[in-house]
Amino acid sequence: MMRLTRTAGGVAALALTLAALAIIIESPAAILAAGSLAIFLLWRAGRFSRDFRNLAASLRVNRTVDRMILRQGAAANVRVRVDLTPPPGMEARVRDVPPAVSIASPPLVEPGETAAYTLRIVAPGRTAFGGIILSACDAFFSYDLHIRHFEKPGLRVFPVRAAESGGWGKGSGMQDFEVDRRAALDGPSVRGFRLYREGDDPRLIDWKISAKHNVFYT
Structure with missing residues (x-):
């Protein structure tokens, strides 16, 4: 619903008086x-x-995320250009x-500018952004519109179970839910990588390589 500004409120009060x-x-x-x-x-x-309506029709949003495959609780950096x-x-x-299952504080973005913020996904699974909120005002009215179709890119989040990992990663901090990659390996060294297959242990996923190629590698 459109909201009256102070100017419009004053005009309406004068008309009623x-x-x-x-x-x-x-x-x-x-x-x-x-x-x-009143007619005015x-x-x-x-x-x-x-x-x-013309403003909303001209809107273009370009959103990029540095990691579209990540672990539960890990941080991702988002850049939004409007x-x-x-x-x-x-x-x-x-x-x-941001996604409903995330923790983030996105800033307001002016036309033609790019804003950056960090989010953390707190629940595993596939998720997407909730769109954008377009706010506009003139001397008499203001309005906020939630446009939901700007939801890309989608994110995929894998759960992390600290009790199964064999220990927390060195220097990662428990608040990041980061697991030591070496602790998740069965052997003493890594001989190579291959695509993740159904039934593979998720703890063997190499997150750095997977995030780079946007597909899971073990």
């Missing part, structure tokens, strides 16, 4: 003034609605909506 005064003193001039202000606000509301064309007299900003 004139309407009440017109009823009390039976003044045609007050009725005419109140009606004119309706015209501004229609204009704002039209401009906002391109849109606000009409004269209108200001617009965009806020990214």
